[in-house]
Amino acid sequence: MAEEISLSILSGKGGTGKTTLAVNLALALENVQLLDADVEEPNDYIFISPEIESKEFESVMRLIPEVNDDKCTACRKCVDFCEYNALAMMLDKVLIFEEVCHSCGGCKIVCPEAAITEKEKELGKLRHDALPNLDFWQGELNTKEEKAVPVIEKLKTKVDRDKKVIIDSPPGTTCPTIEAITDTNFTIVVTEPSPFGLHDLKMVIEMLNDLEQPFAVVINRAEADSDYLIENYCQEEGIKVMLKIPFSRQIAELYSEGIPFVQKLADWEEKLQQLYQEIREEALK
Amino acid sequence: MGVLKMRLVIPAVAEGTMETEVHDNFGRATYFAFINTDTDQIEFVKNTAAQKNSGAGVGAAQLCADQGADIVAAYHFGPKAYQALSAAGIKVLDLNEQKLIKEVYSDYQAGKLAEAEAGPGGNH
Amino acid sequence: MKEITVISGKGGTGKTTFTANLASILDNLVVGDCDVDAPNLHLLLNPRNKSEAVFKGMKLAVKNDDLCIDCGLCYENCRFNAITADNYQIKNLKCEGCAVCSYVCPTDAIRMEEIETGTLYEAESNYGEMVHAKLIPGADTSGKLVSEVKNRASEIAKTQNKDWILIDGSPGIGCPVIASLTGSDMAVLVTEPTLSGFADLKRVMEVVNHFKIPAGIVINKYDLNEKISAKVEAYAEEKKIELLTKIPYSRVIVDSLKKGELFVNNDAELRTKMQTVKEKLTKIMER
Numbered sequence: 248m249a250e251e252i253s254l255s256i257l258s259g260k261g262g263t264g265k266t267t268l269a270v271n272l273a274l275a276l277e278n279v280q281l282l283d284a285d286v287e288e289p290n291d292y293i294f295i296s297p298e299i300e301s302k303e304f305e306s307v308m309r310l311i312p313e314v315n316d317d318k319c320t321a322c323r324k325c326v327d328f329c330e331y332n333a334l335a336m337m338l339d340k341v342l343i344f345e346e347v348c349h350s351c352g353g354c355k356i357v358c359p360e361a362a363i364t365e366k367e368k369e370l371g372k373l374r375h376d377a378l379p380n381l382d383f384w385q386g387e388l389n390t391k392e393e394k395a396v397p398v399i400e401k402l403k404t405k406v407d408r409d410k411k412v413i414i415d416s417p418p419g420t421t422c423p424t425i426e427a428i429t430d431t432n433f434t435i436v437v438t439e440p441s442p443f444g445l446h447d448l449k450m451v452i453e454m455l456n457d458l459e460q461p462f463a464v465v466i467n468r469a470e471a472d473s474d475y476l477i478e479n480y481c482q483e484e485g486i487k488v489m490l491k492i493p494f495s496r497q498i499a500e501l502y503s504e505g506i507p508f509v510q511k512l513a514d515w516e517e518k519l520q521q522l523y524q525e526i527r528e529e530a531l532k
Numbered sequence: 533m534g535v536l537k538m539r540l541v542i543p544a545v546a547e548g549t550m551e552t553e554v555h556d557n558f559g560r561a562t563y564f565a566f567i568n569t570d571t572d573q574i575e576f577v578k579n580t581a582a583q584k585n586s587g588a589g590v591g592a593a594q595l596c597a598d599q600g601a602d603i604v605a606a607y608h609f610g611p612k613a614y615q616a617l618s619a620a621g622i623k624v625l626d627l628n629e630q631k632l633i634k635e636v637y638s639d640y641q642a643g644k645l646a647e648a649e650a651g652p653g654g655n656h
Numbered sequence: 657m658k659e660i661t662v663i664s665g666k667g668g669t670g671k672t673t674f675t676a677n678l679a680s681i682l683d684n685l686v687v688g689d690c691d692v693d694a695p696n697l698h699l700l701l702n703p704r705n706k707s708e709a710v711f712k713g714m715k716l717a718v719k720n721d722d723l724c725i726d727c728g729l730c731y732e733n734c735r736f737n738a739i740t741a742d743n744y745q746i747k748n749l750k751c752e753g754c755a756v757c758s759y760v761c762p763t764d765a766i767r768m769e770e771i772e773t774g775t776l777y778e779a780e781s782n783y784g785e786m787v788h789a790k791l792i793p794g795a796d797t798s799g800k801l802v803s804e805v806k807n808r809a810s811e812i813a814k815t816q817n818k819d820w821i822l823i824d825g826s827p828g829i830g831c832p833v834i835a836s837l838t839g840s841d842m843a844v845l846v847t848e849p850t851l852s853g854f855a856d857l858k859r860v861m862e863v864v865n866h867f868k869i870p871a872g873i874v875i876n877k878y879d880l881n882e883k884i885s886a887k888v889e890a891y892a893e894e895k896k897i898e899l900l901t902k903i904p905y906s907r908v909i910v911d912s913l914k915k916g917e918l919f920v921n922n923d924a925e926l927r928t929k930m931q932t933v934k935e936k937l938t939k940i941m942e943r
Contacts, residue, residue: 262668332587337620351754420793
């Protein structure tokens with residue numbers, strides 16, 4: 248019974264190699280779906296679907312308050328209620344500041360005159376490219392918007408559990424990251440062998456343990472003289488290091504051009520397929 | 533032109549006097565100095581808007597409007613603060629090198645302060 | 657006294673490494689680490705913390721089960737999926753502190769509590785005073801903590817008559833970056849010659865442009881892709897961004913980082929490059 252799993256890929260900081268792993272792993276597999284949940288700065292498309300901006304998109308909407316000035320009595324209950332300073336009362340008119348509005352609906356509820364209604368505003372977009380072996384979805388947050396979580400929630404509705412699912416998560420330990428990894432069977436944390444890498448790895452692991460999320464580590468830019476920084480720590484904590492992608496100028500140059508290295512370096516396709524099998528075994532335990 | 537009692541507001545680093553330093557930010561200023569330009573009297577109001585996580589500029593603008601500000605002079609206005617103050621009919625002035633409140637006040641009286649333009653991200 | 661904020665748009669371009677090395681070259685400065693999500697500057701500057709202050713960044717809904725009558729109004733009205741459907745418990749990680757549940761609850765069973773979301777540290781390092789902070793996991797990065805770091809750094813600079821305030825800015829393009837740049841005299845952008853780096857550079861420049869402050873650029877690992885590096889240089893020239901320096905993909909930098917050392921202490925050429933950056937910054941700030 249070939250049960251497919253969903254995998255999230257994470258790092259403590261941007262630039263560690265999350266995209267590198269997500270993209271190359273997705274290209275090494277068959278019947279796979281890659282979702283780029285790094286909605287503030289999605290980058291996977293550069294390697295998978297460079298023309299994705301030309302594809303159709305689905306809007307992700309949110310609700311913004313609208314005040315009917317005829318009904319408004321300038322009582323200020325809405326202004327005083329808002330926790331985010333998204334409303335102000337100037338010269339007896341309500342001003343709305345959309346970017347800091349959290350769409351909680353509170354102002355509408357507290358208004359004693361039913362003077363507040365809500366209108367839809369585009370928060371972000373979902374784009375899709377169905378390639379022969381790879382189903383690619385990208386979530387993006389519109390500039391000036393701050394609330395990534397609703398975009399990631401909508402992106403997750405596109406997950407197809409009949410496929411091998413890979414979610415490229417936003418870096419760090421904030422709410423969007425947590426949203427991206429929740430409901431995935433397993434998480435891979437990408438790190439690098441340096442004091443920065445170790446520090447950020449520990450930070451992420453603390454979060455994963457709080458969430459009781461199963462995980463393992465992949466070391467990117469691995470080098471013989473410094474891998475111990477990560478490996479020693481992982482050994483102490485009983486954490487598996489499943490793969491090491493070596494520090495390689497060639498891989499870095501290919502990345503700079505937007506070329507996935509699995510397409511150019513022969514033996515990596517098999518290595519990544521093996522990685523996936525190992526992850527799947529761990530996840531199904 | 534008649535003599536109008538104007539309330540001039542300047543962000544301050546602390547509750548003090550005319551010798552107190554100007555805060556380099558409007559929304560997150562610690563206090564606001566309110567000067568009655570008719571009597572030269574000065575009073576300080578705590579900036580409670582700085583408590584909130586976001587939209588400090590808006591909250592600060594609301595506070596100034598509620599306290600009867602006519603003019604606000606500051607180093608930096610975010611686009612929301614600028615929009616809010618303008619909507620309230622409050623004049624918005626730019627500061628450049630002034631360090632102390634009294635320097636701002638004397639420059640204001642000499643007509644040396646220019647009107648501010650909309651701040652960062654001001655195209656919404 | 658001049659404030660310089662170093663940002664990058666994309667993570668991993670070398671912003672923090674650059675900032676730390678620049679800090680060791682500038683004299684009489686105070687450093688602020690505004691990357692409060694994943695602060696790394698302290699790993700290179702090794703500050704000794706002198707004081708810490710609790711940061712209360714948001715409110716959370718707290719429920720008193722004794723008063724709950726299971727009406728479910730809180731659950732119906734919560735927009736953030738932060739209340740469980742079966743027994744109306746609050747999911748702290750999802751709660752955004754909007755207070756709607758508290759408002760609609762007919763028995764006052766829910767109240768809003770300010771919670772500690774981070775810590776602000778004041779410290780001393782070999783290169784100057786340093787202010788840094790750390791958010792707890794799950795807490796949302798806000799402009800507020802970034803502003804607190806900047807405010808403290810500013811205060812220290814004023815009382816101790818410092819010449820420079822050097823800020824390691826937040827990555828990305830959102831509110832924390834804007835908070836990092838507010839009140840700064842100049843933005844320094846550290847970028848890398850990759851397609852993704854270039855794309856993110858352009859996006860973050862949109863944010864910088866609104867501040868009407870001079871901008872400088874540092875192309876890190878420039879020889880990794882000289883073609884894209886040249887494109888970045890052309891872009892900088894077109895947008896009137898001063899090219900501060902180009903740093904090669906260097907073994908010395910990688911090894912220094914791994915040992916937690918500053919590369920300016922390990923290579924004379926790199927040190928000279930950073931001295932040139934200091935001279936250029938001084939000149940730009942004098943204009």
